[in-house]
Amino acid sequence: MAAGAPRIFVSHLAGVAVFDPNGDQVGRVRDLVAMLRVGRRPPRLLGLVVELSTRRRIFLPMTRVTGIESGQVITTGVLNVRRFEQRPTERLVLGEMLDRVVRLVETGEDVTVLDVAIQQLPARRDWEIDRVFVRKGKAGAFRRNKGATLTVDWSAVDGFSLEEHGQGAENLLATFEQLRPADLANVLHHLSAKRRAEVAAALTNERLADVLEELPEDDQIEILGKLKEERAADVLEEMDPDDAADLLSELPEEDKERLLALMQPSDAADVRRLMAYEERTAGGLMTTEPIVLRPDATVADALARVRNPDLSPALAAQVYVCRPPDETPTGKYLGTIHFQRLLRDPPYTLVSAVLDDDLQALAPDAQLPEIAGFFATYDMVAAPVVDEGGSLLGAVTVDDVLDHMLPDDWREQEFHLAGEVNHGDGGA
Template sequence: MAAGAPRIFVSHLSGVAVFDPSGDQVGRVRDLVVMLRVGRRPPRVLGLVVELSTRRRIFLPMTRVTGIESGQVITTGVLNVRRFEQRPTERLVFGELLDRRVALVETGEEVTVLDLSVQQLPARRDWEIDRVFVRKGRKSRGFRRAKGETLTVEWSAVTGFSLEEHGQGAENLLATFEQLHPADLANVLHHLSPKRRAEVAAALDDDRLADVLEELPEDDQIEILGKLQGERAADVLEAMDPDDAADLLGELPEEEKERLLSLMEPADAAEMRRLMAYEEHTAGGLMTTEPIVLRPDATVADALARVRNRDLSPALAAQVYVCRPPDETPTGKYLGTVHFQRLLRDPPYTLVSALIDDDPQTLAPGAALPLVAGFFATYDMVAAPVVDDSGALLGAVTVDDVLDHMLPDDWRETEFDLDADGAEDEGMAAHGS
């Protein structure tokens, strides 16, 4: 980048695509790595944490960055794909510096860090954090943004970044990742320190945290749930998909499980107990109890209105289940399934009972995982009904739940398949070189 280049605020770098010189995207920026220096010298930006398409996070030294412009980062094209590991002397900008409480040197007044700007030094490839965007006033509480004067000051005008802070907020960190898919935000949380992970989880609303918890490794789920206040933990469990919440509850000590169940709404607690009664790797243990259930006299228009619910996963929205009353699981007699494509082909006034499959295929709640997987493969299903001996619909198993249980237990903590050893042989020097 040429001398005199404009400063760049780090919030604008979150999620920015990283390209090699030929124009191929290699990943996205997830954080910046800096080194604090003694006195009031601005921190040196060592490099970027880049998440590859494989979900592996690597370190990209700033010396390999040839340009940051138009919402993209251009590199030399030579990457070391060794997994990034933070060193004791390094700090992560998004993960550790945003939302900190620091003090203005001149007045001693406490301010909150909203953003930081970086700039390339003239005639060099070195980058520094040169300015800090802060807000005066009291620290924000809960989800309400604290009001106060905002100003941009030189790095040397503030102090306190090197001190450990307890109760650090997460408002501005979350703002940088606002548009992330829950699975990607879960990946961000997984790579934060336990302290920051707890602070970010506390700042998320119940529905967003529930979505993120469903995508986290089991150890992270238990850790976060254990740090939430009792009633908040129960609320988050109620917001999760029932099958995921039941799986998480099943991993807790008996005393803690019963305590949380006692704090939940009676109907939700009863649903959790029903799901936990099934073996984990069976259709009953895999199913969700909240598929789309319609009565025989419902119309195609009714069905499409239910399918449009944005909170439904694509697999659950792919079909509706026609049953006699009651409509909640366990239902009355299960009559059959109508797939989304069939709903699109018939007039809105058509009764769904006229469109059900002639030979409905179902799973028994005790069906083992291999049988369930074979069922999906045989009938090209994305979701399948689970029906008991009396003919009542108990729930539905979705293909993503089958995959979750067929993959290794630690699959969320590992990258997708990548020939890392071969790529590293051709890569550049190790992180920090």
Template sequence: MAVVTPRVFVSHLAGTAVFDPHGDQVGRLRDLVALLRVGDRPPRLLGVVVEVISRRRIFVPMTRVSGVESGQIIITGVVNMRRFEQRTSETLVLGELLDRRVRLVDTGEEVTVLDIGITQLPARRDWEIDKVFVRKGKGGALRRKGEVLTVEWSAVTGFSLEEHGQGAESLLATFEQLRPADLAGVLHHLSAKRRAEVAAALDDDRLADVLEELPEDDQVEIIGKLKDERAADVLEAMDPDDAADLLSELPEEEKERLLALMRPEEAADVRRLMSYEERTAGGLMTTEPIVLRPDATVADALARVRDPDLSPALAAQVYVCRPPDETPTGKYLGVVHFQRLLRDPPFTLVSSIADTDLPALPPDTPLPEVTSYLAAYNMVAAPVVDESGALLGAVTVDDVLDHLLPDDWREDGLHGAAPAGLTGGQPLGEGGHGR
């Protein structure tokens, strides 16, 4: 009787939870590492890249993968917590093979890779790539209309060639449900070429959200590879404080060129933020808090708080100011916390329930004092007010944390601590491949 070996398409594995034998979650699968081989021999899977709870990415050899099932992957043994570093001979299946344009051996027709099938070899823990799911056509409009088919790995050629202008649609579809911070992690670990291709395929709002979560070097690299007009659009879609931080890393000429292409009102906010010292309330604040006039009602405030584009910190409170109600506003009157909005009738005027005793922060307040303020008053955001009493913006706790953590925290994760149950550090691997 023939032995039926399992086959899995890798798009179904992206983001899959990884568990140890005790049922404790180790992290989530972010990619698979393959070794391309000479001729038409199917590539061998060397292991998987797992993002552990600390956001560090580690390598787990396939010999330690005991189960690949729908919705979960089971691994065994002691895990080496050393950060994964891709070697020149290795290929990332999700990051580098999806969306490649290759050719069918029989006809020479160009096809686009939509997915990759992997299978476990009988009676062994070795896995290899055996199937390729492709769409005929060169991409663009043809990509959506062309015939799709699944072929053997040996039926296509061109994976070992360097490709210029590789698409990113299938890769993005694989990670469609990722939060911006997690998608930023995916981009950070791609090659510079692939990172630029994926960034080009993201829409402006999604790319803006992802850029805000990337290390500064990646931000500068990506924004520098976009056309000026699109770079300006992405900067407009970013939170003003994040856009100001990014622009401050660019050469003066490039910074001024992009600011000139932005909408005047957006550029004005960013210029104002860049005028403050970086580690002060003015340098940390966003210029887009929820501002309401004194005659606004609780119902008006709740309608503004419901905006799905607001971060939880910004939605936690509204600021009552006299007109104009765009920063810098008229006289700042007080703040109304979200919980208070839930306790009062919808017709209540926000001016009647505003907390007027809570002190505001001057824009030159240094970071340690901002941190102490948030801790002392149990706040997730704080108003920033100038000498004339006008509201300039609000400092949120997430921006404060960004500046309290080490500069490379986005790359290193939260100190790279090992999850419970995975202590140790014995290098694992096959054929000397441990990390």
């Protein structure tokens, strides 16, 4: 190897920005692609999987990487934007190597891979995986920080070429722990079915629920089907009721009823109520958990509810004032208060004094075009859904409207570009 050539641990590259020679960002690193070689020769690093701003994943060969330094990757400026497709002889370093159980050649002892290091070779721009950071013992949910750790040469371990069942995922997840749910969903979507199930098993119920809401329908059903039924019910409880209802509606009737029976009665009741409405109506799109206050609550009470970090920005944008009971379906709906109005009035002001009671609410059977027209007309991000008796049933948010207006496979669609796109003046 070149004297003084830097050694980089791959966990430090997850999510790192990729720039062209002009300093313009073209994407972020989502994985590395390596090819195992015969015997104990270190794998050759073929390139990087880069996610563009369009969420399209492309392959960036290492021969087009001019530098990896200071938390960034610099390219020659020319990218082939054809979608990345993994070949049978290739291995995803983050997705398939981390958390694998391998053996120390000298002692035969099992060790768990925490990280691997890459280094540039003297010839041209070739890179290879030359070191492995391991922990003694097999991975497990309660073994973090247990067992001695050591860094060894690639040739000192054996077992990367074997198919492994029950591979852990904690170190893979650690590399992506800062990702938004939509971005982590994109990572899962591009993993193999085996790795997808292993990663899902390692996520907390709350995190998995957030990620499921962002996945294509086929991935949702696949992941839910591989969970134990009790855990699947727990995850459904953590999902927004409307998303849980959409997912359950795609399952066979007996599976759906079995999972509903395992859910908490109050959560199951909300989901059943939503499933009673047609999918593309306000009743089918709404969430049953908006912010509801009684008329004697104050602006300070409203702001305290809005601060809840578990609320989406759309749901936190306004509160709904109703007579008791204050859980949907509520007593008589009185009106809406927008977040900006809450910021303008003294904290001790009663919410009943600052209501917007002129805004027309949606009926539960309102169809998607009518709902979209409502949002466009009034520049809203959420809208109340009220029944004939004047009770608030829930609220429709703009993200759910967009979900149903876009093509069914919109989460999987990417820009169908081909050929070479020049992102700078550098040559190939």
